[in-house]
Amino acid sequence: MFKDIIDFIESNPEASYNVIIGTDSHTRDEEETCFVTAIIIHQIGKGARYYYRKNSQRKVSSLRQKIFFEAALSLDCASKVARKLSENGHSELNVEIHLDIGANGRTKELIKEIVGMVVGSGFDAKIKPESCGATKVADKHTK
Template identity: 60%
Template sequence: MNFISPTKGNMNFEEMLQDIVDYIKNLPCSSYKILVGTDSQVRRETCFVTAVIVHRRGKGARYYYCKNMQKKIISLRQKIFYETTMSLELGAKITSLLAEGGMEHLNVEIHIDVGNQGETKELIREVVGMVTGSGFEAKIKPDSFAASSVADRHTK
């Protein structure tokens, strides 16, 4: 899985995780959150983009993203569930490896590209249940900026 950091360029998963750890260790007295969100855009294929943000509360953030092309997915329900699953899988991997490194105190939030406005409101209960049932905090629009803003920007 290859990630792109707007500040550091291309990196693999391990390099991204090490960059997150270094960012946190650079100012350890700050409070941090890791945010993971996925968005997609359908054209001839479906372009999925997953964003990982390390938020240093009150002092900025750093983010990374990866793109994944899949066959064209027309069903909104299928697309939203796939986006959520991608975020959950990456969030679980990050959580596990951070815990191995002694950083189990870091909260990972999963940002879901659904909201009370529009077609996705029918899916909120199911995907939020999926995320919270997996042990993560779920955020929906307008608070799910990792998916609806950062990842969305890179699907275009």
């Protein structure tokens, strides 16, 4: 996957890119929660390509615990992607993390903590409605 990402970026080095990481989850049944982390490489003005990974865990019933775990999965992935980009001469590319939280709804109390965790780790954080990496791309593959 990393080779494909680097090849995609290097196929048009004059283009501008956004690198987006987002995680979403869905509790499928009484015993399992499916977490999906997406990596999106957006070539501005030309479209995007994405990759995703599914990870099933024992059911997570606490919304707070689920959101923190989503953020932790995104941070782990973002760190690996940023390191690989840097190793391949693309440290100028900014990696942003899209979070499945927003000012409306049950997650509003978590915004300060989760965004602080992401920003404190050196990444930009986006929340709803600007967090399509989590709310659209990763969400699509949780069901």
